[in-house]
Structure formats: structure tokens, C-alpha cells
Amino acid sequence: PVIVPEAHVEALLEMPEPHPGARQLVVTSERTNVFLGETLRVKVQYASSSPNLVEAVSQVELRGDGVLEDKNSVRQSIELLEHDGQRTPTFSYETSVTPLAMGALKLKAQGFTSGREFNGTIIIRGPVTIPGGPPQYVLLDSEPFTINVRPLPEAGRLPGFSGAIGSFRCDPPKLGTNQVRVGDPVQITYTLRGEGDLTQLSPPAAPRARGWQIFPPDSGVIENATGTNRAIAFTYTLIPLSDAEQVTPMIPFSGFDAKKNAYTDLSFASVPIIVLNDGLTTNLDSFSSSSDANPETEPKLALSSLSLSPGRAVGSLVPWQMRAWFPFAQISPALVFLALWGWVRRRDYLERHPEIVRRRRARRALRREFRALRRAAGRNDEAEFSRRAVSALQIVCSPHFPAEPRALVGSDVVRVLDSTGLNGQAAQLVERLFANVNRSRFSAELAHGDDVLKARAEVEAVLKKLEEQL
Incomplete structure (x- = not known):
């Protein structure tokens, strides 16, 4: 750890005479009322506290808002000047500043005492003593110096x-x-x-x-x-x-x-x-x-005359970016992009797995055939019931081959039944249904005594079992 030793400060109501004055910089100028953009010469002076003994001031900075300093015009000098009734060696730092804003501008100077270390060219006038030994760097500042800046007059302005x-x-x-x-x-x-x-x-x-x-x-x-x-x-x-x-x-x-x-x-x-x-x-x-055709000065912009008819009416003067729906409008392109990206991924996936599409189509078609099967059973239409049952069996078994549903025959359906573990009665029922449909295609009426309507529950159970395999 770094230990800072304690320091003792003695406060007095009155200083004993004689006593040295406070060490500070003084900012002066020939004029305090200038025009905007006019260059002003400013001096920063530091008077020595001892007769014929002077110290240089380095890293002089002029601080203030709205003021630009020209570092290329700096002049440094040491000369004997009048201070408190006696001639004292004084260090002078003279520079140029340009006000960039109007009104009362305040300047303050800061610098460090640097003993006999001088920065740049310096002119010495009169007898002075420059202290030897290592310099003691002490931060000095000045009281604020006020400059009153006024604008240039408009009257009498000449061309160029x-x-x-x-x-x-x-x-x-x-x-x-x-x-x-x-x-x-x-x-x-x-x-x-x-x-x-x-x-x-x-x-x-x-x-x-x-x-x-x-x-x-x-x-x-x-x-x-x-x-x-x-x-x-x-x-x-x-x-x-x-x-x-x-x-x-x-x-x-x-x-x-x-x-x-x-x-x-x-x-x-x-x-x-x-x-x-x-x-x-x-x-x-x-x-x-x-x-x-191209004059030097372009025509000045001017407001148009008042419109003779009212413009478009609006429901609110609140800008769009401050309305509640505007953030959602900003993210809507991203949501659309994500939706398109998901749709493309789903399409590519289905192209690689066409069996998913076939099974989905088979389930939709099977639901339609279920409804038609129940309507035929409700009308006691045995021929229609047999055709709808056979069509449903062909549809529910087609994704397993795969093939067009109408291309399947009874043996194909029985083969699928064997893979599902159904007993032999289900295979006999399928054969009866296909036989009734074949007889109806090649004869005018169904054979008597083969009442398949009584086996409605068994037909629906077989279809339900096959649907579970999709």
C-alpha cells in the first residue's frame, strides 16, 4: 500500500507583514469587446514572488467554451513589469484566440511552474535570475477572464x-x-x-x-x-x-x-x-x-403559397414510430422470413419422406369413406356398403406398398392384415367383401344369403385397426 504522510496547515485570521502573495496566473488582453470570428491577442502572465528571480511556466492551456486558440502564434518572454508599485520579473505567454460563439465567454488559464526548463523560443529583457536545480512543478491557474462577443453588422456588407x-x-x-x-x-x-x-x-x-x-x-x-x-x-x-x-x-x-x-x-x-x-x-x-445557364448563386428556397383545398385528413398527430403497433410492424419482416424458412424446411422434409404425404392422404380419404360407409348402412344398401368397405380397405392399405388404392386386390389386403396380427375371421370377412363387389360388377344382383350388413361392426373394427398402422 502507498502511505501518504500527513501535512500540517495553519489557518490565521491575518497574515503577518511582509508575506508573499498567492501564486497564480493572470489573463489580460487589450480589448474585451470583440466581434464573432475576430482574432484577439491574449496574454497569460506570471509575476515572480522574489526580486530578480523568475520561473518558467510550461503546458499553458486556455480553457473556455466557444474559443479556438492558435498555437502557431505563441510568443514567450520574460521582462520587468510593474506589479504593486515595484518592477518584478514576469513570465508572459502571448497567444491568439478566436471566438466562435456570441455572448459573454469566460477564459481560464492553467500551467505548471517548470523552473529553468523552457519550452520553445523565449525572449528575456532586463536583469533576471533563473533558479538552478531540479524544477518544482506547481499547478497554477487564473481567475476567469470575460470576453464579450457580438455579431458582425449586416449593414454595409460588401460583395466577396x-x-x-x-x-x-x-x-x-x-x-x-x-x-x-x-x-x-x-x-x-x-x-x-x-x-x-x-x-x-x-x-x-x-x-x-x-x-x-x-x-x-x-x-x-x-x-x-x-x-x-x-x-x-x-x-x-x-x-x-x-x-x-x-x-x-x-x-x-x-x-x-x-x-x-x-x-x-x-x-x-x-x-x-x-x-x-x-x-x-x-x-x-x-x-x-x-x-x-449555371449562375454562381442558386435561387433561394422559399415557402410555397397556401393551398386552396385541405389536404389528407389524419386520425392522430402522433408519429407512426411512437404508436403502439409500430414495434410489431418492425418485427413483422423477421416473422415473415421465419415463416418462409419453416415452410421451405417442411417442404424439403416431405420431399425426402414421401410416405408421410401418402399416409396423410390415406387418413383423409379413409374418413370420407367411413362417412359414406355409415350412410350406406343406414339405408340398408348392401351393394353400396360392400363397395365403400372395399374402397376403404384399399385406401388404408395402399401406403404400405405403395400403390394406387384401386390397384389393390383382396390378397394384398389380407397380406397387410397378417402383419397387423388380426385373426383368420378378418381375412374371411375381407374375402367376402371383395367377392360381393366382384359379383356386383359382373352380375345384376348380389347373391342371396350373404348379408354383409350384419358384419358392420367387424368391418369398422378392421378399418380402425388398419388405420392405427398409418
């Missing part, structure tokens, strides 16, 4: 605005060549400089201009990323479609200057150019017609 916020200026365009043939590509580069977050700057969309085919640029290339004169360059590819063009097309672009609280025009200017034909034919008319 893509979210650029800051004080920018556009350098003269750089054309790859001032002389080009019809159909050949030429590149033109526009460079923007100024104060603002260049990494979040989106280039203006390539416009549609008659006589030119313009391809959109790739992501901009940042120049002098760590210096004060930062810039970003966008390169467009242009193809002239006619030798009548004498200048490159202007590309609309604008930004919002937070200091002036107004939109500024940063449109990329046109550049003179010479376009040679060399006797080549162009498809300017077809390209222009396709450009007109």
Missing part, C-alpha cells in the same frame, strides 16, 4: 465577404506572364497583408467572367509566418477564351475592419495582359451560354 476580419491590405497582383495565347493557362497571385488570423482566411470564390475561365485557388500560402509582417498568397489559374481580352478580370473580395467597425473593399484588381490568337478558334459562345 468570406469571413475575413482584421486590418488587411492587398499587394499589387503578380502575373505569371503578360503575354499569353488563347486557351493557354496563366497564373496570377494576390497577396494579403495585415493584422488578423491568416490561417482562418478563406479565398474569394472564382467569379464567372465573359471571355475567361477561372479556376479556384488552393489553400493560401502563408509567408513570414513567425514575423510581424505576416502575409498570405492566393494563386488563381486563368484561361483566356478570346483575343479581345486586354485585362484580367477583377475578383470581388472584402473584409471587416474591427477597429473602424466597417467593411473594407479588398477586391483583387485587374492587370493588363496581351492575348494572342494565332488563328485558333475558340468556344467562347458555348462557354458563355453554359455560364449563363
Whole structure:
């Protein structure tokens, strides 16, 4: 087990003078009221508690909802600043943040003291003492720092605005060549400089201009990323479609200057150019017609007018997925699948065992013959009774061969009787029935004195016994 030693804390109503102040970070900024998407420089400072003695702060993090920090713009320095009436060595961590939500946003800074261990480049101004020995890592945090974020104004917005916020200026365009043939590509580069977050700057969309085919640029290339004169360059590819063009097309672009609280025009200017034909034919008319058919901006969606007649009536406004029967509707495809799967298995099983089908058919046909046999006995129709009895015997014995019931003769039925263990009287009764049926087929009347109706109970007993073998 790990044993943590006890610590003693002494609480006093008043601290004795002099006493060191609390060690914490301080978040400051030149402005607290910014626009949505505007880049703001924020400083995190840590003042030393001892004269001329300073400690570095590592792993500095700015925490807050709705704020994006640019780690590539971090600057670290140590300098003498005024604190409580005296100049104290202060560690400064300066970075850029961009608010992504409106309203009052709160920032808090956290970091660890790291002694003389510095992360990255650091500028030291003035006499300071850096402590030696192993660093003592102490977690520091700051009080919340509030930034008030407001939306950009809608009034005065210029064409080509893509979210650029800051004080920018556009350098003269750089054309790859001032002389080009019809159909050949030429590149033109526009460079923007100024104060603002260049990494979040989106280039203006390539416009549609008659006589030119313009391809959109790739992501901009940042120049002098760590210096004060930062810039970003966008390169467009242009193809002239006619030798009548004498200048490159202007590309609309604008930004919002937070200091002036107004939109500024940063449109990329046109550049003179010479376009040679060399006797080549162009498809300017077809390209222009396709450009007109596909305008840059699509028509805005709008609600249709009110309907003149009522729509389909419904019994309830509750959605289908929230009704009681909906879960059963979801499992119904699975139930249908299981039913089909069971039906296919049963069909395959019956194909492999056809005797089951024959016995089932024999039982159904035997029930029909039983009913006809009883009706004939009720009418005292001896001829019909004999025919129905013989037909029932043929049906109940046919699955044992197997054969068509009408193809069986009396000896076949007697053979089945022997396998069931019936006595000889049952075989004699079967022979009498078959003999009566044969006489009725070949003579007009049955022989007198052979009253088979009296043996009704014996006939039904034989049929019941044979039915048990199915």
C-alpha cells in the first residue's frame, strides 16, 4: 500500500507583514469587446514572488467554451513589469484566440511552474535570475477572464465577404506572364497583408467572367509566418477564351475592419495582359451560354403559397414510430422470413419422406369413406356398403406398398392384415367383401344369403385397426 504522510496547515485570521502573495496566473488582453470570428491577442502572465528571480511556466492551456486558440502564434518572454508599485520579473505567454460563439465567454488559464526548463523560443529583457536545480512543478491557474462577443453588422456588407476580419491590405497582383495565347493557362497571385488570423482566411470564390475561365485557388500560402509582417498568397489559374481580352478580370473580395467597425473593399484588381490568337478558334459562345445557364448563386428556397383545398385528413398527430403497433410492424419482416424458412424446411422434409404425404392422404380419404360407409348402412344398401368397405380397405392399405388404392386386390389386403396380427375371421370377412363387389360388377344382383350388413361392426373394427398402422 502507498502511505501518504500527513501535512500540517495553519489557518490565521491575518497574515503577518511582509508575506508573499498567492501564486497564480493572470489573463489580460487589450480589448474585451470583440466581434464573432475576430482574432484577439491574449496574454497569460506570471509575476515572480522574489526580486530578480523568475520561473518558467510550461503546458499553458486556455480553457473556455466557444474559443479556438492558435498555437502557431505563441510568443514567450520574460521582462520587468510593474506589479504593486515595484518592477518584478514576469513570465508572459502571448497567444491568439478566436471566438466562435456570441455572448459573454469566460477564459481560464492553467500551467505548471517548470523552473529553468523552457519550452520553445523565449525572449528575456532586463536583469533576471533563473533558479538552478531540479524544477518544482506547481499547478497554477487564473481567475476567469470575460470576453464579450457580438455579431458582425449586416449593414454595409460588401460583395466577396468570406469571413475575413482584421486590418488587411492587398499587394499589387503578380502575373505569371503578360503575354499569353488563347486557351493557354496563366497564373496570377494576390497577396494579403495585415493584422488578423491568416490561417482562418478563406479565398474569394472564382467569379464567372465573359471571355475567361477561372479556376479556384488552393489553400493560401502563408509567408513570414513567425514575423510581424505576416502575409498570405492566393494563386488563381486563368484561361483566356478570346483575343479581345486586354485585362484580367477583377475578383470581388472584402473584409471587416474591427477597429473602424466597417467593411473594407479588398477586391483583387485587374492587370493588363496581351492575348494572342494565332488563328485558333475558340468556344467562347458555348462557354458563355453554359455560364449563363449555371449562375454562381442558386435561387433561394422559399415557402410555397397556401393551398386552396385541405389536404389528407389524419386520425392522430402522433408519429407512426411512437404508436403502439409500430414495434410489431418492425418485427413483422423477421416473422415473415421465419415463416418462409419453416415452410421451405417442411417442404424439403416431405420431399425426402414421401410416405408421410401418402399416409396423410390415406387418413383423409379413409374418413370420407367411413362417412359414406355409415350412410350406406343406414339405408340398408348392401351393394353400396360392400363397395365403400372395399374402397376403404384399399385406401388404408395402399401406403404400405405403395400403390394406387384401386390397384389393390383382396390378397394384398389380407397380406397387410397378417402383419397387423388380426385373426383368420378378418381375412374371411375381407374375402367376402371383395367377392360381393366382384359379383356386383359382373352380375345384376348380389347373391342371396350373404348379408354383409350384419358384419358392420367387424368391418369398422378392421378399418380402425388398419388405420392405427398409418
